[in-house]
Every structure is written in structure tokens, then in C-alpha cells.
Amino acid sequence: MKTEMNTTLIENAQIIDPSLNVNATQTVSIENGSLKFSESSKADNKIDGSGKILIPALIDLQAGIKNIQADSQAAKQAGIGYVCMTPNTSPVIDTPADVTLIEEKNNAVDGCKILPLGALTQGLKGEQLANMYSLQQAGCIALTNSKKPVKDLLVLRRLMEYAATHDILILINAQEETLAKGGLMHEGETATRLGLVGIPESAETIAVAQTLLLAEETNARLHFSQISCARSIDMIRKAKEKGLKISADVAIANLMFTDEHVTGYNSLFNLQPPLRSEKDRQALLAAVNNREIAICSNHMPSQAAAKTDTFAAAATGMNTLTSWFSLGLNLVDRGELTLENLVYASSTLPAEILRLPETSYQLKENTKPVMALIDLKGATQGLSSAITFNV
Amino acid sequence: MNDLISQLLSSPDASLPSPTEVASKVQLNSKGRLKHFLTTEGLSKELLTEILDTADSFISTQERSVKKVPLLRGQTVVNLFFENSTRTRSTFELAAKRLSADILNLDIARSATSKGETLMDTLWNLQAMYSDMFVIRHADSGAAHIIAEKITPNVAIINAGDGRHAHPTQAMLDMLTIRRHKGTIEGQTVAIVGDILHSRVARSQIHALNTLGAKEVRLIGPGTLVPKTMEALSATDEKKGAQVYYDMKEGLKDVDVIIMLRLQKERMSDALLPSESEYFKLYGLTKEKLAYAKADAIVMHPGPINRGVEIDSEVADGEQSVILNQVSYGIAVRMAVMSMAMSGQKEEQAEQESE
Numbered sequence: 001m002k003t004e005m006n007t008t009l010i011e012n013a014q015i016i017d018p019s020l021n022v023n024a025t026q027t028v029s030i031e032n033g034s035l036k037f038s039e040s041s042k043a044d045n046k047i048d049g050s051g052k053i054l055i056p057a058l059i060d061l062q063a064g065i066k067n068i069q070a071d072s073q074a075a076k077q078a079g080i081g082y083v084c085m086t087p088n089t090s091p092v093i094d095t096p097a098d099v100t101l102i103e104e105k106n107n108a109v110d111g112c113k114i115l116p117l118g119a120l121t122q123g124l125k126g127e128q129l130a131n132m133y134s135l136q137q138a139g140c141i142a143l144t145n146s147k148k149p150v151k152d153l154l155v156l157r158r159l160m161e162y163a164a165t166h167d168i169l170i171l172i173n174a175q176e177e178t179l180a181k182g183g184l185m186h187e188g189e190t191a192t193r194l195g196l197v198g199i200p201e202s203a204e205t206i207a208v209a210q211t212l213l214l215a216e217e218t219n220a221r222l223h224f225s226q227i228s229c230a231r232s233i234d235m236i237r238k239a240k241e242k243g244l245k246i247s248a249d250v251a252i253a254n255l256m257f258t259d260e261h262v263t264g265y266n267s268l269f270n271l272q273p274p275l276r277s278e279k280d281r282q283a284l285l286a287a288v289n290n291r292e293i294a295i296c297s298n299h300m301p302s303q304a305a306a307k308t309d310t311f312a313a314a315a316t317g318m319n320t321l322t323s324w325f326s327l328g329l330n331l332v333d334r335g336e337l338t339l340e341n342l343v344y345a346s347s348t349l350p351a352e353i354l355r356l357p358e359t360s361y362q363l364k365e366n367t368k369p370v371m372a373l374i375d376l377k378g379a380t381q382g383l384s385s386a387i388t389f390n391v
Numbered sequence: 392m393n394d395l396i397s398q399l400l401s402s403p404d405a406s407l408p409s410p411t412e413v414a415s416k417v418q419l420n421s422k423g424r425l426k427h428f429l430t431t432e433g434l435s436k437e438l439l440t441e442i443l444d445t446a447d448s449f450i451s452t453q454e455r456s457v458k459k460v461p462l463l464r465g466q467t468v469v470n471l472f473f474e475n476s477t478r479t480r481s482t483f484e485l486a487a488k489r490l491s492a493d494i495l496n497l498d499i500a501r502s503a504t505s506k507g508e509t510l511m512d513t514l515w516n517l518q519a520m521y522s523d524m525f526v527i528r529h530a531d532s533g534a535a536h537i538i539a540e541k542i543t544p545n546v547a548i549i550n551a552g553d554g555r556h557a558h559p560t561q562a563m564l565d566m567l568t569i570r571r572h573k574g575t576i577e578g579q580t581v582a583i584v585g586d587i588l589h590s591r592v593a594r595s596q597i598h599a600l601n602t603l604g605a606k607e608v609r610l611i612g613p614g615t616l617v618p619k620t621m622e623a624l625s626a627t628d629e630k631k632g633a634q635v636y637y638d639m640k641e642g643l644k645d646v647d648v649i650i651m652l653r654l655q656k657e658r659m660s661d662a663l664l665p666s667e668s669e670y671f672k673l674y675g676l677t678k679e680k681l682a683y684a685k686a687d688a689i690v691m692h693p694g695p696i697n698r699g700v701e702i703d704s705e706v707a708d709g710e711q712s713v714i715l716n717q718v719s720y721g722i723a724v725r726m727a728v729m730s731m732a733m734s735g736q737k738e739e740q741a742e743q744e745s746e
Contacts, residue, residue: 188620189620189623192618192620192624193410193432193623193624194532194533194556195532195553195554195556195557195591195594196532196533196554196556263407263408263410263413264408264413264536264540265533305509305511308509308511308542309509309510309511309537310510310529310531310532310534310537311531311532311533311537312531312554313510313531
């Protein structure tokens with residue numbers, strides 16, 4: 001981590017901090033990382049803030065990271081302060097030593113902060129609990145079995161009880177494997193037309209329903225990663241109303257696209273979770289605009305060659321590590337999200353879900369929050385055009 | 392930053408092309424001529440009729456003692472079968488030979504890809520051998536589409552069956568069979584019976600029948616094998632593309648054409664059906680059930696048939712059956728699409744070179 005030992009003057013930037021209900025254009029300066037709502041006389045560099053937003057830095061709740069150093073640097077240049085890294089690496093992140101190693105690699109470069117997500121079960125096998133408390137102590141902000149859901153409900157219930165004991169946040173990818181078996185896309189007219197095996201909505205909703213019932217019994221702190229169905233949102237909303245400690249996010253792709261995009265067999269849209277119907281997409285957008293769910297990249301790195309194959313054989317996932325917020329801005333341009341709600345879902349809510357200290361993400365005077373200045377035009381042209389401070 | 396993002400950000404409001412537009416764009420050259428033959432979806436009535444007319448003309452050449460025509464002389468056709476098939480492959484081979492092409496048969500299931508070579512590399516290598524046409528059978532839906540669009544667009548691709556998606560030459564030979572026995576496809580009521588869910592043949596037939604003006608397409612089978620979403624296939628604002636029936640008596644009432652589909656043994660182990668015997672009792676075509684249809688209805692089957700599973704021998708060999716005629720028309724239809732796609736492909740390449 002590096003701190004900029006200088007003073008940057010940003011003239012007329014749009015400052016947005018949903019947690020403080022701030023959305024105003026003004027001139028600020030950042031003196032050795034400390035935010036000042038005034039002009040500094042001795043600025044080392046001056047930035048024209050017009051067309052730029054100054055926001056709490058973006059937080060990605062789940063991304064597959066292949067190269068910690070290169071990826072964290074690229075993410076920082078896109079305005080991302082923190083990236084939660086999935087544990088399905090080789091080796092799996094299931095011991096404190098794995099966490100320390102990631103931290104060391106991360107600290108050696110000027111990149112964003114990588115937050116390793118520890119495995120919930122040893123080797124992600126879904127059988128024996130990982131050393132959950134030790135992983136938490138080593139620095140795992142949350143634990144997840146990633147895209148390999150725990151099949152055995154008794155194991156799931158026990159790991160939730162154990163997590164609740166130590167107030168560990170659990171991330172769940174809700175999918176009932178038996179219903180999703182062989183599936184390549186959302187079940188519906190498009191799947192039928194294309195002759196691709198469908199994944200029914202119930203593959204997700206059944207998993208959400210049973211996980212919520214267990215959450216109620218165990219009082220675990222639970223976050224659903226990448227929900228894709230309208231009905232999942234309804235169930236999560238009702239659970240929250242009952243007072244359960246539940247949160248959720250949606251992958252940016254599910255806000256942008258629907259199953260109809262698979263027409264033409266474009267393997268870019270071979271995604272997990274699958275792209276659902278327009279009705280689902282609208283419900284997910286509404287949930288973001290209601291400030292109920294966060295947005296994550298669901299970045300899954302793959303080579304172009306691995307994508308040039310039949311839809312079934314192509315690598316699953318989309319490269320969205322640095323572009324997810326730009327795609328979100330595209331939704332703002334289309335009038336489907338407001339800019340404030342996008343920032344809330346991409347920065348503020350993830351920070352709250354991860355229980356980061358308020359000083360690290362609230363844009364208050366004389367504090368040193370992790371923040372990003374993002375060039376809106378550059379971002380929507382797909383350029384890395386952000387400066388991230390204090391990370 | 393990947394291409395998709397820049398693509399999206401440059402035209403955020405671009406509406407999605409319809410499935411029909413997607414399917415026609417990849418198969419046609421700038422003059423609207425066939426350059427690949429991937430699916431019956433999205434092709435015009437005129438074009439499908441042209442395929443049938445061309446096939447008709449080849450049937451007469453097939454009946455001569457010298458069966459060859461020189462349309463593909465000097466061209467190299469590669470039969471690429473990633474999935475086993477005896478009959479389709481041999482009819483394509485015969486069709487290519489009767490068009491005077493050089494033909495190479497590759498059984499990919501047992502060669503390159505088993506050594507870890509990617510699909511893309513296998514095809515690029517074959518293209519480098521100056522191949523003019525690939526006939527492709529693949530277990531994955533959309534394989535032929537991706538190859539034609541992204542991997543080797545300058546080689547004419549003929550889809551010989553991709554997963555559950557399409558088997559357009561089979562569908563066209565079925566259309567030819569109906570036309571030769573019924574005079575026309577317009578106004579006919581056609582029932583397709585059996586495992587529609589897994590059938591690439593049924594999907595291609597539904598598109599072709601609707602485009603060629605069939606009065607009604609009915610799909611008959613149990614709910615596990617006949618998804619309701621099939622009704623949306625080639626549907627228009629006014630009309631569903633097909634009607635689903637679960638009962639043979641209702642579904643076969645007054646139909647002109649019955650197409651039986653093969654039932655694979657795995658359907659029982661996949662818990663889609665209880666047993667062959669229960670299936671035969673409900674949906675097997677017997678003389679009694681055939682009587683629900685019009686008296687002059689014809690019975691078709693893309694083969695290979697399972698006697699006593701989906702069709703009774705008495706019906707399969709009966710006088711309303713045209714199953715063997717279908718096989719003989721197969722060569723003529725394949726000759727037709729191969730010659731048409733080759734000429735459309737060459738036309739496009741000539742155009743690209745002159746630019």
C-alpha cells in the first residue's frame with residue numbers, strides 16, 4: 001500500500017457519497033490522502049474534475065483472480081479499492097498460510113486491496129469444515145464455497161452454526177445442482193429454440209429457500225452471491241423483513257443481458273449464474289434502485305481461444321474485472337439505474353456488507369477514505385481512467 | 392478491456408436482432424444466396440422451395456445409369472463427424488461424389504480432438520489444406536453456427552446435425568417427401584410424435600413446415616419430452632409455430648402426415664419415461680392409432696427405427712409408410728444444398744476479392 005505524499009487539487013468534480021447523502025459539484029483537495037473540501041494553495045497537481053465523479057472506491061464482492069499483482073494493479077486503475085477474491089484457486093484458499101501469501105503478493109505492488117475469501121469447507125469439497133475461525137483471524141473478511149455449493153444440508157447447517165458462533169460472514173452461491181445438471185442457460189423459449197439444456201429458475205429459488213430456512217435456525221450472517229431470479233429477491237426481502245441478517249448481490253451481466261442474448265450461440269454469454277428472462281432483469285434492476293442488493297463483477301478470467309468453441313465447450317464466465325462499473329454507467333446512460341444508486345450498489349453497500357470501518361469509505365473532511373476519481377466519459381469508452389486514493 | 396464492452400459501449404441502445412435475423416444473416420451472402428446451410432430457421436419460402444426444386448432435378452439424374460454431374464468438380468469436401476453416424480455420413484459422401492467433388496472422411500471422434508487439439512485448431516488445419524466445404528456433425532448445439540460465423544467463415548459449412556438444435560438436410564428431405572407424396576406442403580396438417588425435446592430433426596421440421604405454409608404442426612408426446620416452449624418455435628404474432636398434444640387420439644385427428652421420432656434408450660435412465668412398454672402403449676404408432684389420421688395420411692420416420700418401441704412393424708412396412716423413400720431422397724437433397732452453398736460461397740469470395 002502506498003500513500004500519495006502530495007497534494008492533489010480536483011476542481012469541480014461531482015462528489016457522490018450515498019452513505020452521507022451527498023451529491024454535489026465542488027472543488028476538493030487531497031493532502032497526503034486527507035480529504036479537504038477547500039482549495040489548497042500548494043497543490044502539486046491540479047485535475048480538472050468536470051465530467052468526473054469522486055466516490056468511495058468501488059468494492060467488488062466477488063472476482064476470480066488469476067494474477068494477484070497484475071489484477072490488483074489493473075483494478076486500482078479502474079477505481080476499485082477492494083476485490084474479494086474467490087477461493088477456488090489452485091491451491092484452494094483454505095489455510096491461513098494461503099491468506100498470508102496472497103497478502104504478501106498484494107502488498108508488493110501498488111494495486112487495490114485483495115480480500116481473500118476463504119473456503120467454507122476443506123478443499124471446497126463440501127464435506128469437512130475449513131478452519132473457519134483461523135481463516136477469519138488470518139484476514140478473511142468472509143468465507144464461501146464459491147461456485148461449488150455445499151450439497152449436504154447437514155454440513156451446510158453446521159457451518160452456518162459455526163460461522164454464527166464467530167460472527168463470520170458467509171457468501172452463498174445458490175444453486176441446486178441436481179436441477180441444474182447439464183444446464184447451459186436459462187430454461188425457456190430461447191433454450192428450447194437453440195437446443196441448449198436449460199437451467200430452471202427453481203435450481204436457484206429452491207437453494208435460496210432452503211438456505212434461508214437454515215439461516216433462520218442458525219442466525220448466521222449470510223450473503224447471497226450473484227442471484228439471478230426475481231423470486232429470489234422476493235424471498236430475500238421477506239427474510240430481511242423478519243430480521244434475518246441477509247444481503248445479496250447481482251452480477252453486472254445479469255443487469256445488462258437476458259437469455260435472449262444467447263441467440264447466435266455467442267459463448268461470451270456462457271455464464272454462471274445464467275442470464276435469465278427480461279422479467280428477472282427488471283426485478284434485479286429494481287432491487288438495485290431500491291438499494292436492496294449490491295453489484296459485483298463476477299469476473300472469471302479466460303483466454304479468447306477458450307471462448308472460441310461451441311457454447312457447451314467454451315469457458316464459462318466473462319472478463320469483467322475492470323469493466324463492471326463502466327457497464328453499470330452504461331445502464332445509467334440508458335436510464336435503467338441512477339448514478340447514485342449505482343454508486344451505492346458498487347461502493348457503499350458492499351462496504352456495509354463487509355463491515356468495513358466507516359472511515360474507510362465515507363467521504364468526510366479531514367479523513368482518509370479509500371476513494372476514486374472516475375472519468376465518466378473515459379470509463380464508458382472502456383478506458384482505465386480512474387485515480388484511486390488511499391489504497 | 393474486451394471487445395464486448397467496447398462493442399456495447401459504442402451502441403448501448405442497439406436492439407437485439409431477432410432469432411430469425413441471426414439465423415439468416417450467417418447463412419446468406421450479400422445477394423441473399425445460401426453460402427452455408429446451418430438451419431431451416433430464418434430462410435425464405437423461396438429459398439426452401441429452390442432447395443426442393445433443385446433436389447427434384449437431381450432425383451431424375453439419380454435414376455440414370457451415369458449418376459454423376461460435374462457441379463463440384465475440383466472442389467474438396469471434408470466430412471467432419473464429431474459424432475458417429477453411418478447413414479447421414481454415407482449419403483453426404485455419395486452426394487459429394489455424384490457432384491464430382493473430392494471427398495475426405497474424418498472421424499474426429501477418434502482422432503485429433505482426442506489428442507487434446509481444440510476445435511478451432513482442427514478446423515484451421517483442415518482449412519489450410521484448401522478445403523472448400525465442411526460437412527459437420529457435432530454433439531453440441533450451435534457447433535456449425537459457431538464454425539461458420541467465427542472459425543472458418545470462408546469454407547462452406549453444411550450442418551449434418553448439431554446437438555438438439557438442427558438437422559436441416561434431414562428436414563428438407565422430409566419436406567421433399569411430403570411434397571412428392573402430397574403434391575404440396577401448403578395446407579397440410581403434420582403431427583410429429585415422440586421425443587421432441589432432444590430432437591434436432593423436429594426443430595428443423597417445425598421451422599421448414601411453417602415457412603413452407605403447412606396449415607398446422609402438432610407435437611405429440613408426454614410432458615417430459617414435449618416442452619410447451621416448443622410452441623414458440625417459428626411462431627408469428629398471429630399463429631403459434633406448433634400445438635402441443637399429450638394424447639394420440641386428439642393429436643392425430645385428421646392429420647395428413649405423421650412423423651415418428653426415434654426414442655433413445657437413455658430416456659428411461661434419465662427418468663424422463665418409466666418404460667418402453669408404457670411409452671409404446673401411449674405413443675407407439677399402431678394400426679389402430681393410425682386410423683385416427685386421415686385415410687390417406689403418410690407415415691414418416693427419420694430413422695433408424697425402433698420396431699415395437701415407437702412404431703409397430705405393421706405400420707413401418709405398411710402401405711402408408713414412406714420411410715424408405717425418405718432415404719432415397721436424402722442424396723438428392725444433400726446434392727442440392729451442397730451445390731447451392733458452394734456456389735453462394737464462391738460468389739461471396741469473388742466479391743471480396745474484387746473489393
